[in-house]
Amino acid sequence: MAHCTNCGVKWKAKDIWKLGMAKDGKNCPSCGERQYVSFNNGGFLMGLGYLSGTIGLLLIVLFPYYIRLSNQKDKELYGG
Template sequence: MPHCQNCGFKWSWKDVMKLSLKSKRECQNCHKIQYISAKSNFWTTFLTSMAFLLPMNFLRTYYEISWPWIFLAIPIYIPLVSLLMPFFYKLSNTQKRFGKTVE
């Protein structure tokens, strides 16, 4: 689980899920606003999309699994990834978009 950049407080899974939905959240310990770091946001998005696309393309090509089966896998895959993503987040004191600080 991620830690606050100001005080080192370890966030709970529930708080990190709320943070991922709202993009900013106040630390319960020091009351400073925390954001998901830009690097962390990029890598979790990249890894979750690649972790789905690569195996599905492999299965589609070599085992000739039909598209309906692949589309049925999506409702299983998305909640599973959503449950695991908070473990990979890192927090930041500033919100950055495309390398620039956003206020």
């Protein structure tokens, strides 16, 4: 499960799913530091989701367990 890079608090799956849909990141519920999704190793897994609806659904369910949080916006992911 993902942890805040600033304070180390473990995020709930519900908050991570919300973060995954937010372009501008989300504030940590504990320290308030802005966090963004960082796909250091999960980008490949997300790409597989386009190959099959079943794999895509499975990746959505497992999404909170494969992402990492970052204090900086990922330029590749958000295009800016």
